[in-house]
Amino acid sequence: MFKRILVPTDGSDITAHAVDTAIQLAKVHGAQLLTLSVMEPFPYSAVSEIQPVPPQEFIEAQQRVATKRVEDVCATAAAQGMACKGHTIEALHAWEAIVDHAKAENADLIVMASHGRKGFAALLLGSEAQKVLTHIDLPVLIVK
Template identity: 90%
Template sequence: MFKRILVPTDGSDITAHAVDAAIQLAKVHGAQLLTLSVMEPFPYSAVSEIQPVPPQEFIDAQQRVATQRVEAVSAAAAAQGLACRMHTAEALHAWEAIVDHAKTEQVDLIVMASHGRKGLAALLLGSEAQKVLTHIDLPVLIVK
């Protein structure tokens, strides 16, 4: 049923549950597994020319962390005998990068974690999972 499954990762413990679910689904369906970690862009400011961290240092650190996150997913998949294609992307909003990547890679299913925030916390903090759900017409499995 599913041929290409995308599991975005932010490296959190809750995302590990989504990664496990995605790996199992990919094995059951004989699907290709893809993972994505989204990096924040450098916070350029027109107000001040003095930046606390030089741009290249910030970018390198973001890339290093994103790479570690997708490598962790790939290692978890490899431990289960499954290959995993790793990707990183830079975006102001993670949900936009996830939606764009899912469309570009023509995935059949997105498996992602949700922190399960409710009420005011969900309103103030937002939900990347909720935004993905409302901006894509693919199946999305939310793992809590």
């Protein structure tokens, strides 16, 4: 039924559960497993010329972290006999990158974690999972 399954990762423990779920689904369906880690853009400030971290250092650190997250997912998949194709993308909003990447890669299922924020925290921080659900017409499996 599913041919291409995308599992975004932020490296958290809850995401690890979503990764395991995506791997099992990919095995059952004989699907290709895709993973994505979204990097934050450098927080340029118009107020000051002084930055706490130089832009190139920040960008390189973001790339290292995102690459490690993708490599971890692919290693977990490989340990279970699954191939995995990983990508890193810089984006201001993770949900937009996930939606755009799912479309670009012709994914037919997104498996993602929900951090389960409620109340005021959900109002302030929002939910990447909720935004993905709102902005895409693909099936999305939310793992808690």
